[in-house]
Amino acid sequence: MKPFTYERATSPAEAAASAARIEGAKFVAGGTNLLDLMKLQIETPKHLIDVNGLSLNKIEPTAEGGLRIGALVRNTDLAADKRVRRDYGLLSRALLAGASGQLRNKATTAGNLLQRTRCPYFYDTNQPCNKRQPGSGCAAIDGVNRQHAVIGSSDSCIATNPSDMAVAMRALDATIETVRPDGATRRIPIADFHRLPGDTPHVETALAPGELITSVLLPKPLGGTHIYRKVRDRASYAFALVSIGAIVQRDGTGRVAVGGIAHKPWRVEAAEAEMQRGANAVANRLLAGAKPTEANAFKVTLVERTLAAVLTEAKG
């Protein structure tokens, strides 16, 4: 690790102001992704702002009938919350499908949204990577890319977003609340939060420099059957090749978001209009324009088949 100075923040606005004021500053909460990357010198913050002392660890009902999840709520606590289990089962399931018990005990809601890709070329500092070092090139495009994106990728980057939780949040239409260095707050719909790589794959979210996530809002419950199905190389403790987060209503309508195939949780609202016609119809719309590599073309088929399994399961 490179040396860094350290402070404990005492308010969200102050943390944001500090992050904007100090060059090379970063927030740290759970640290499970950041510390890993700092050890490899992929992340080299000059200053860490520890936000763990901020009172952002509650899950509270909103006036609209939904939930406000504090940025610091640990993945374990969010997955285990009785209201989340009852009304947002998709979110519990997605969280429990990710990482290990130890990691979920530390990892936070906001940190999960901000976790970096697990592309092996991003992790290997001897390889070019436009995300790690803008302009250096992408070793994955002509490399070993079985795990990589099949849609929404660019000539600069074919990395995927590794989060399970974000797939559920996307299907649920969550909203991210933030505070900016000037103290102003704003709300960002999750659809606009994660970016596609384009020619700036190092810019991964809509957050401005110093902007701090304070909570995530869930709209009122949608009912229906909640399913999160994750296909991976091991039965546990592995990132998704493909994952499907779905909410299916009795009449067969619903929502679908897909993980493991793009730089962000992948959802195409227009494709959901096809849900009553089955997985093939939905997958065709969902993956229109897909550009898989030779090694990951299987993901296109896998999305359709996993979705078919999910729709069958939803029928009970």
Added chain:
Amino acid sequence: MPEHNHFGMSRRNLLLGTATSVALASISKTALAQSPTLAGPLPLSEVPAMAKVSVRVNGVAHDLDVDTRTTLLDVLREHLHLTGTKKGCDHGQCGACTVIVDGRRINSCLTLAVMHQDDNVTTIEGLGTPEHMHPMQAAFVEHDGYQCGYCTPGQICSAVAVLDEIEAGIPSHVTEDLNAAPQFSNAELRERMSGNICRCGAYSNIAAAVTEVVGRRA
């Protein structure tokens, strides 16, 4: 407000790796730093920053002054000489470093010591002693829940916490009904212990040991 903003500097700590307090591992860097060409002040970006932290480990309070880069794992092993907690991958993938902080199991390699002000840490040394073993330790011995033993302290800390998690009603990936209280089973145990890797492959015996402890509790 910065908790700590004075810069302590030590050539020994010019190590880029993670065991920032281990002098032995930094011989080559130390030699480099002492060469005439680098004898001047270090660039600011290379100067280690120190910070104070008070942490309670196995019931004993410790006031420490550490390089901010020091992980909780390195504090346990290198500062407090509690070497029961093991460094396996140092990247949160193997679980050998698992300890229990304020009742919850975590990877001590992926957390900074300075982030644990006033926390209560329990390591394998705090669970039991060779003379007075924790029931989980005794069960691992009885069932040969290890071969080389390197992952064992992490396995045991994790297993103790897993039983508490089930008792607290925390569901897992394999829990069928999210709205019911999870029950202990082999499938639940294996899923919940997936963050602890045993390269000797003693999993069956580990499962037998944990299952016996559950049986005794019931």
